[in-house]
Amino acid sequence: VIFTLGTGIGCGWVYKGEIFNGYKGNGMESGHCTIVINGALCGCGQRxxxxxxxxxxxxxxxxxxxxxxEIESARAFFELVRKKDPVAVEILSFGTMVLAELLRNTIHSVNPKKIILVGGLTKSWDLFGENLIERVKEIVFPVFLDYTTIETGSGLSSTYGAASLCFKGEQI
Incomplete structure (x- = not known):
């Protein structure tokens, strides 16, 4: 399962060598799974x-x-975290717990061998990666700890994914 962490959260699942699209092509809208009941308003209109x-x-x-x-970008947000701004640190900490719950739900639902995290936010992996993995280990069923791994992908993962769709079924 691949999660793109950027402006939003994108997700894709490769199952038996094929990208899972769901019934009408809208499968894996994982970023819009409710993790915090009655939580913050999302751009999709839900909370x-x-x-x-x-x-x-x-x-x-x-x-x-x-x-x-207002801060202008994720880069500026992560700079605040690096400078130990208490509000930014708290937001990242809670966000990391939310992401851990999303990964837990995914692990328990589809039983993946690997979760790969890609996207612009992974450039700041040093600020949340260790906490994320530790939290997932705390909350996932122990049986999954033996074989489900979480790692970051390369900076070109989106390009590789798009190219693979273009050449699907063709000999290259």
Whole structure:
């Protein structure tokens, strides 16, 4: 299962060598799974979606909500975390817990061998990666700890994925 962590949360699942699309092509809208009941309003119109807490848009919205101040980008948000801004640190910490719950739900639902995290937010993996993996290990059924791994992908993963769709079924 691949999660793209960026403006929102994208997700794709390769099952038996094929990309799982769901009945009408809208499968794996995992960023819109409710993790926080009656939580923050998401861009989709619902409340408590995972991407309301762990995404560039989510981080910026939560920061403005708590401080009244706007920050311009995820990069600026992560700089605040690096400078130990207490509000930014708290937002990232809670967001990481939300992402861990989303990964747990995915692990328990589809039993993947591997979860790969890609996207712009993984550039700041050093600020949340260890906490994320530790939290997932705490909350996932122990049987999955033996074989489900979580790792980051390369910076070109989106390009590789798009190219593989273009050449699907062709000999290259």
């Amino acid at each position: 408590g979606c995972a991407e309301s807490y762990f995404s560039a848009r989510g981080f910026l919205s939560r920061y403005k909500e708590k401080t009244g101040s």
